[in-house]
Amino acid sequence: MRLRIFNYDLSPHQTMILGFAVVIFIGAVLLVLPISSATSQSIGWLDALFTSTSAVCVTGLVVLDTGSDFSVFGQLVIMLLIQVGGLGFMTFGVIFAIMLGKKISLKNRLLIRESTKSISSISVVRLAVGIMIIAFGLELIAATILTLRWAGEFGWQEAVYQAAFHSVSAFNNAGFSLWPDSLSQYVGDPVVNLTISALFIIGGLGFTVLVDIYEKRKWRQLTLHSKVVILTSSILTLSGFIVIFIMESFNPQTFGHLSLAERLWASFFQAVTPRTAGFNTIDTGAMMSTSLLFTIFLMFVGASTGSTGGGIKTNTFAVLIMTLRSVVKGEEEVTVLKRRISDNLVFQALAVIILSFGIVLLVSLLLTITEHTAQYDFLEILFEATSAFGTVGLSMGVTGELSPLGKLIVIATMFIGRLGPLTFAFALALRPTKSKIRYPEDKILIG
Amino acid sequence: MRLRIFNYDLSPHQTMILGFAVVIFIGAVLLVLPISSATSQSIGWLDALFTSTSAVCVTGLVVLDTGSDFSVFGQLVIMLLIQVGGLGFMTFGVIFAIMLGKKISLKNRLLIRESTKSISSISVVRLAVGIMIIAFGLELIAATILTLRWAGEFGWQEAVYQAAFHSVSAFNNAGFSLWPDSLSQYVGDPVVNLTISALFIIGGLGFTVLVDIYEKRKWRQLTLHSKVVILTSSILTLSGFIVIFIMESFNPQTFGHLSLAERLWASFFQAVTPRTAGFNTIDTGAMMSTSLLFTIFLMFVGASTGSTGGGIKTNTFAVLIMTLRSVVKGEEEVTVLKRRISDNLVFQALAVIILSFGIVLLVSLLLTITEHTAQYDFLEILFEATSAFGTVGLSMGVTGELSPLGKLIVIATMFIGRLGPLTFAFALALRPTKSKIRYPEDKILIG
Ligand SMILES: [K+]
Ligand SMILES: [K+]
Numbered sequence: 001m002r003l004r005i006f007n008y009d010l011s012p013h014q015t016m017i018l019g020f021a022v023v024i025f026i027g028a029v030l031l032v033l034p035i036s037s038a039t040s041q042s043i044g045w046l047d048a049l050f051t052s053t054s055a056v057c058v059t060g061l062v063v064l065d066t067g068s069d070f071s072v073f074g075q076l077v078i079m080l081l082i083q084v085g086g087l088g089f090m091t092f093g094v095i096f097a098i099m100l101g102k103k104i105s106l107k108n109r110l111l112i113r114e115s116t117k118s119i120s121s122i123s124v125v126r127l128a129v130g131i132m133i134i135a136f137g138l139e140l141i142a143a144t145i146l147t148l149r150w151a152g153e154f155g156w157q158e159a160v161y162q163a164a165f166h167s168v169s170a171f172n173n174a175g176f177s178l179w180p181d182s183l184s185q186y187v188g189d190p191v192v193n194l195t196i197s198a199l200f201i202i203g204g205l206g207f208t209v210l211v212d213i214y215e216k217r218k219w220r221q222l223t224l225h226s227k228v229v230i231l232t233s234s235i236l237t238l239s240g241f242i243v244i245f246i247m248e249s250f251n252p253q254t255f256g257h258l259s260l261a262e263r264l265w266a267s268f269f270q271a272v273t274p275r276t277a278g279f280n281t282i283d284t285g286a287m288m289s290t291s292l293l294f295t296i297f298l299m300f301v302g303a304s305t306g307s308t309g310g311g312i313k314t315n316t317f318a319v320l321i322m323t324l325r326s327v328v329k330g331e332e333e334v335t336v337l338k339r340r341i342s343d344n345l346v347f348q349a350l351a352v353i354i355l356s357f358g359i360v361l362l363v364s365l366l367l368t369i370t371e372h373t374a375q376y377d378f379l380e381i382l383f384e385a386t387s388a389f390g391t392v393g394l395s396m397g398v399t400g401e402l403s404p405l406g407k408l409i410v411i412a413t414m415f416i417g418r419l420g421p422l423t424f425a426f427a428l429a430l431r432p433t434k435s436k437i438r439y440p441e442d443k444i445l446i447g
Numbered sequence: 448m449r450l451r452i453f454n455y456d457l458s459p460h461q462t463m464i465l466g467f468a469v470v471i472f473i474g475a476v477l478l479v480l481p482i483s484s485a486t487s488q489s490i491g492w493l494d495a496l497f498t499s500t501s502a503v504c505v506t507g508l509v510v511l512d513t514g515s516d517f518s519v520f521g522q523l524v525i526m527l528l529i530q531v532g533g534l535g536f537m538t539f540g541v542i543f544a545i546m547l548g549k550k551i552s553l554k555n556r557l558l559i560r561e562s563t564k565s566i567s568s569i570s571v572v573r574l575a576v577g578i579m580i581i582a583f584g585l586e587l588i589a590a591t592i593l594t595l596r597w598a599g600e601f602g603w604q605e606a607v608y609q610a611a612f613h614s615v616s617a618f619n620n621a622g623f624s625l626w627p628d629s630l631s632q633y634v635g636d637p638v639v640n641l642t643i644s645a646l647f648i649i650g651g652l653g654f655t656v657l658v659d660i661y662e663k664r665k666w667r668q669l670t671l672h673s674k675v676v677i678l679t680s681s682i683l684t685l686s687g688f689i690v691i692f693i694m695e696s697f698n699p700q701t702f703g704h705l706s707l708a709e710r711l712w713a714s715f716f717q718a719v720t721p722r723t724a725g726f727n728t729i730d731t732g733a734m735m736s737t738s739l740l741f742t743i744f745l746m747f748v749g750a751s752t753g754s755t756g757g758g759i760k761t762n763t764f765a766v767l768i769m770t771l772r773s774v775v776k777g778e779e780e781v782t783v784l785k786r787r788i789s790d791n792l793v794f795q796a797l798a799v800i801i802l803s804f805g806i807v808l809l810v811s812l813l814l815t816i817t818e819h820t821a822q823y824d825f826l827e828i829l830f831e832a833t834s835a836f837g838t839v840g841l842s843m844g845v846t847g848e849l850s851p852l853g854k855l856i857v858i859a860t861m862f863i864g865r866l867g868p869l870t871f872a873f874a875l876a877l878r879p880t881k882s883k884i885r886y887p888e889d890k891i892l893i894g
Contacts, residue, residue, distance in 0.1 A: 324801045
């Protein structure tokens, strides 16, 4: 799995970064062609790069309207980039996890082993094929359902096209839609709500969890990782549902014209989409500050490791919360669902959250500079930064108005967010200095 | 050190919380008296409670103008509350640290030992006396300097009064000022800038560091804790200076009418005040978003453990960053300045940052609800929440306009911020269930 370029031996982390960069570049080249544009005029390099990055990194932030600014060719390129980006990452992610697991068990460090045990015996080729069968299978089922739903509205040909595009976009948590207001016209539609959200929720659980559920069937037999992911995702979704339902009930701009059923559907959809689908059925920018702040929190946590989604991941979040609980209770070890977890795991979680906070803070800082003249409310800036970092794709409206420098910053943020800050940190890090010196222990006060 | 109330055995943490609550209540009773008001009309219970909490918790957020809404009696009460709150906490903090150190070394856990070694042999009474001598000594020196500076301007009597009040407020990082624009009229005055900032910087280092410096004199002999505090504080201050100087140079509202010398002084002062003095020499609300966001970051980090300042503390921040570095470099252990630090220390730091983020997020969420009608920019809300939590006292202008419910939320935030979120978590936590069960180890994916 090691790649040699110009006599330089790339690490797996570096290979992954380079691979994504190449796909993004190819995508940008295709999208800059006049044939990709709805007019005969090219969309220009910057917007092509932005769109390609957003598609490959399955983010869904858009500087152009996907439905009206691109030709069918352009839209198919975007759909392909989403599929390559989503699946490529999933496949690469799992293979990488297995490799990491092996590397680390050798080194007697802990990371994965148990959670990938169920699949680590399968060959890499069979694994990649398995992932694709699951992905295409689910996308096909969903596309069929959506085609039936939309046929009456758009006619069969258009319905198939719309259904295929939105199914691919949903399973990969990409959030691209062919409608400028995303799925707002189906705010109370059970078929669209359930089909789309089922796709991105399943896609957001991650391949290891899906295989685990498929193999074990029973809750008690699931791996710790699967249980933690499912429990944490459920709790976060429920909290989001409650916060959004209560707060938006006071908001005539979003819930004003909706029936109770539509309000319940809208609350459900807006609670699941920040992790990290990026579709919306009500106007994001019109939501209450409280709902938006909670959405920022949900976007920051994101989906689960090895999935098509971004963020610090539900599993990382759970480890942080359980560590907090152990410290408060004065316990020596961190336990999650009656299982001990190693100190190294906690350290990794800490590294992820500190880096992620640092990146969101830095991106927000930079955007306050580059978008200074637009006089945005800071919530809009923070929302944009978190959405890009979490590869969510929701926006309060900043994306479309970004300055050229702002676009470059968001492009970089989506890229870093998709590959994970630790991947970059590892890729940039010098080889550990294997010093034999063991320094004496000392103390620092805390808190 | 254990207190028994109504047959209920209070833990040290609970004693500390109760102690502060009692002092705050007494302060509120004194401030609600008509004699404390500048008019013969009482300021009312809510504002009295707010002012007392802000003074005892050495925060400096004000709902009334200290200089014009209170009588001299009221101002003296505030000054006394600041002194009791600041010194009380410092004394209690150090004694508490020693107790904790003993308790924990018994339990073979790690926290302090080394860093308090220099003072743990002194009796508690001598220790308290020592702290008071340092505090009053420094306050007296500063007050003398400020009296000489202000005598020409205000006459001797008024100058002594102003100097005494601002010295007490500065050493205790309280941030209360008798002028509505804080120290803005002295933006370029070297004497006022240096005297006030020297007081709060020294006060913010913490007693253990001061004693350490006094005893060792040489950098190499200082404890790890002292070195980390001094280095981290210096780096943060320098970063703040650079960010503010550059950003505000583009801001006619703050630097527009200032000379280069005044700009340098203003940048220095605004870089040191977020940790966590709370005075200001330029209009906080008029600063650039970028500067304000960086200030929020500085306020969140705050001062150092055992000092008169708040926040998560520079030493906690340093541990987090060094853990991140270790994880990225793939090292097994966390080392700081060629010293190993224990896993438990890292866990404590993680607990502090997660709790602190959680509190600032929750307070911001609540304020977006209670202050909804005021249509604040979210930066103003986040600034207010962080300032209250970090007991900083800077405000973009929200404090004076808070709704009654908002005042109660900020009161609670200052109280929690002063005592530290972990103190509350420990106080509320049930006794650890000393289960003999050792659960099997398991893994969760991270990042
Ligand atoms: K997305
Ligand atoms: K303060």
